[in-house]
Amino acid sequence: xxxxxxxxxxxxxxxxxxxxLTASRGDTLAAALLASGVFIFRNSPxxxxxxxxxxMIGNCYECFVQVEAMGVVQACLTEVTEGMQITKVSNxxxxxxxxxxxxxxx
Amino acid sequence: MTTQLPLCxxxxxxxxxxxxxxxxxLAESGRDVVVLxxxxxxxxxxxxxxxxxxxxxxxxxxxxxxxxxxxxTLTRRFRQSxxxxxxxxxxxxxxxxxxxxxxxxxxxxxxxxxxxxxxxxLATGAMERPTPFEGWTLPGVMTVGAAxxxxxxxxxxxEDDVVLAGTGPLLYLYVMQLKKFGIRPQAILDTGxxxxxxxxxxxxxxxxxxPQAMFQGMRWLWGAGVKTNMTRGVDSLKAxxxxxxxSVSYEARGRRHELSTSLLLVHDGVIPNTWLSMSAGIKxxxxxxxxxxxxxxxxxxLTSRDCISIVGDAAGIGGxxxxxLQGERVAREVDAYLEDHQHPQTSxxxxxxxxxxxxxxxIDEAFPSTAQFQSPENDIVVCRCEEVTAGEIRQVxxxxxxxxxxxxxxxxxxxxxxxxxxxxxxxxxLMAQVRGVSVQEVGHYRIRSPIRPITVGQLADMxxxxxxxNQSVLSANSS
Ligand SMILES: Cc1cc2nc3c(=O)[nH]c(=O)nc-3n(C[C@H](O)[C@@H](O)[C@H](O)COP(=O)(O)OP(=O)(O)OC[C@H]3O[C@@H](n4cnc5c(N)ncnc54)[C@H](O)[C@@H]3O)c2cc1C
Ligand code: FES
Numbered sequence: 001x002x003x004x005x006x007x008x009x010x011x012x013x014x015x016x017x018x019x020x021l022t023a024s025r026g027d028t029l030a031a032a033l034l035a036s037g038v039f040i041f042r043n044s045p046x047x048x049x050x051x052x053x054x055x056m057i058g059n060c061y062e063c064f065v066q067v068e069a070m071g072v073v074q075a076c077l078t079e080v081t082e083g084m085q086i087t088k089v090s091n092x093x094x095x096x097x098x099x100x101x102x103x104x105x106x
Numbered sequence: 107m108t109t110q111l112p113l114c115x116x117x118x119x120x121x122x123x124x125x126x127x128x129x130x131x132l133a134e135s136g137r138d139v140v141v142l143x144x145x146x147x148x149x150x151x152x153x154x155x156x157x158x159x160x161x162x163x164x165x166x167x168x169x170x171x172x173x174x175x176x177x178x179t180l181t182r183r184f185r186q187s188x189x190x191x192x193x194x195x196x197x198x199x200x201x202x203x204x205x206x207x208x209x210x211x212x213x214x215x216x217x218x219x220x221x222x223x224x225x226x227x228l229a230t231g232a233m234e235r236p237t238p239f240e241g242w243t244l245p246g247v248m249t250v251g252a253a254x255x256x257x258x259x260x261x262x263x264x265e266d267d268v269v270l271a272g273t274g275p276l277l278y279l280y281v282m283q284l285k286k287f288g289i290r291p292q293a294i295l296d297t298g299x300x301x302x303x304x305x306x307x308x309x310x311x312x313x314x315x316x317p318q319a320m321f322q323g324m325r326w327l328w329g330a331g332v333k334t335n336m337t338r339g340v341d342s343l344k345a346x347x348x349x350x351x352x353s354v355s356y357e358a359r360g361r362r363h364e365l366s367t368s369l370l371l372v373h374d375g376v377i378p379n380t381w382l383s384m385s386a387g388i389k390x391x392x393x394x395x396x397x398x399x400x401x402x403x404x405x406x407x408l409t410s411r412d413c414i415s416i417v418g419d420a421a422g423i424g425g426x427x428x429x430x431l432q433g434e435r436v437a438r439e440v441d442a443y444l445e446d447h448q449h450p451q452t453s454x455x456x457x458x459x460x461x462x463x464x465x466x467x468x469i470d471e472a473f474p475s476t477a478q479f480q481s482p483e484n485d486i487v488v489c490r491c492e493e494v495t496a497g498e499i500r501q502v503x504x505x506x507x508x509x510x511x512x513x514x515x516x517x518x519x520x521x522x523x524x525x526x527x528x529x530x531x532x533x534x535x536l537m538a539q540v541r542g543v544s545v546q547e548v549g550h551y552r553i554r555s556p557i558r559p560i561t562v563g564q565l566a567d568m569x570x571x572x573x574x575x576n577q578s579v580l581s582a583n584s585s
Contacts, residue, residue, distance in 0.1 A: 005262070028146075052246070053248060053252060058196075
């Protein structure tokens with residue numbers, strides 16, 4: 001998909017699903033993961049089909065991931081930091097979905 | 107009680123060319139301006155990451171191009187303007203005109219707070235038009251803008267097997283940039299029509315009035331066409347794969363072709379990002395030429411709500427140059443309004459701005475949106491979040507559903523986390539086709555706050571802020 005980067009400037013270490021990875025400081029989580037060869041970010045709560053970032057500017061919400069101590073975030077709008085522990089969301093999406101419905105009720 | 111909350115003269119939402127220009131003008135003339143943007147650095151979509159590229163990757167400035175490098179002048183001016191800058195902040199609410207005070211609901215690092223400006227300038231920019239086709243939800247399929255964002259902000263380059271499909275200037279700009287980074291895509295599948303006489307005439311007018319921009323455009327097209335595998339008149343695009351994209355197939359000149367690839371980038375032009383303006387109750391109409399919803403604007407950036415102006419691509423697609431020219435005009439208009447609460451006589455559009463508009467009418471004509479994406483077949487998913495197909499939308503419309511809001515109740519279409527950003531245009535279009543009426547008549551999803559998913563916990567925080575138990579303070583131009 002994307003070329004692996006070598007010679008990272010100012011590298012930071014983080015993990016995805018327990019796998020230790022590195023990225024450049026200032027990368028968004030989405031860039032950091034894609035650059036490390038992670039292609040599947042989450043599964044659709046409807047069909048469980050795999051999903052990955054689509055728009056990279058905060059509009060499609062395909063990049064939802066779970067970050068320890070932060071909760072569910074959009075990976076394309078969140079900066080990676082040293083030691084960040086990231087995991088996939090699946091059922092949490094449902095929770096978030098419920099919240100949306102809760103507040104946008106007429 | 108509400109007066110204890112953070113105040114300012116003007117809140118500008120969006121730190122792209124439009125918002126930054128308006129903010130600089132107002133701050134330099136002494137107004138207290140706060141600029142909010144959900145990205146981590148100023149520049150908006152066109153100048154994404156420009157400060158970082160200059161600081162850490164100066165070798166990338168040349169391949170990204172002169173237009174990109176110009177962004178640095180703007181961000182430098184902004185940093186010195188005195189405007190307060192709040193990166194990483196999402197605006198999820200503008201209070202309605204029924205509320206006594208104008209206020210913005212913000213989320214930063216997962217917690218919610220409010221801001222009370224006297225005036226709001228929406229400079230929320232554009233987003234890429236939805237491109238529903240078979241396989242567009244597969245990992246390995248993304249938009250051209252997404253890939254270009256990854257290049258600007260993180261120097262991510264696609265592998266050589268990359269395939270690009272669709273139409274629009276951004277696609278060719280990206281191909282040109284890739285070329286300068288030494289990457290020649292496997293194929294460019296152009297879904298646009300052949301050049302018509304009308305397009306050529308508009309092109310000629312644009313060439314005479316904006317020669318620089320036209321030559322630049324021709325350079326992109328020429329650069330893309332030379333030594334790349336470009337096919338025109340592409341139709342019936344499909345993406346195939348199991349857990350990940352493995353191949354792309356399409357029709358051209360009556361024959362079906364297939365290419366194996368791990369990355370397909372699609373693009374079909376950009377449309378205004380109207381979620382905030384719609385949620386604020388501002389009037390919008392459907393622009394058939396640009397195939398998108400646009401807010402109704404008077405003067406430079408005035409809307410049906412006195413305290414809200416709109417500028418840049420959020421007000422109608424015009425490009426970065428127009429966004430900056432408009433930013434100046436809107437700033438003057440807002441400044442005068444804050445002075446005496448009278449809307450000033452609007453300044454006449456400058457010749458430059460008029461010529462830019464001619465350029466835009468050529469672009470609109472030369473890159474019309476792709477027919478395949480406007481009328482997807484029945485089995486194609488249009489709502490990515492709830493996985494609702496075009497067939498389901500057609501079926502409920504045939505059964506008497508009049509518009510997208512009613513459609514939500516039957517299909518859940520538009521009710522996922524993206525709140526219709528990736529299906530709104532398609533659903534209105536499909537319903538209009540079935541009913542045989544205009545998109546304007548069918549209407550758009552009714553957009554309400556919160557325009558971003560917000561948790562019940564964050565809402566509770568907001569309530570305690572409103573009760574005065576929790577004070578959040580804005581810091582000055584920080585990061
Ligand atoms: C992905 C993408 C890439 C593009 N790349 C180019 C390019 O390279 N060259 C080119 O000529 N044109 C490009 N364009 C076209 C683009 O629209 C430009 O014309 C220009 O960036 C428009 O300027 P603007 O100031 O109107 O908005 P933008 O530059 O889009 O800025 C809008 C800003 O508003 C912020 N925002 C939006 N909603 C909210 C909210 N609710 N809360 C907080 N912040 C918010 C966004 O984060 C963004 O930074 C691109 C468009 C897209 C969608
Ligand atoms: S990739 Fe679309 S919201 Fe993050």
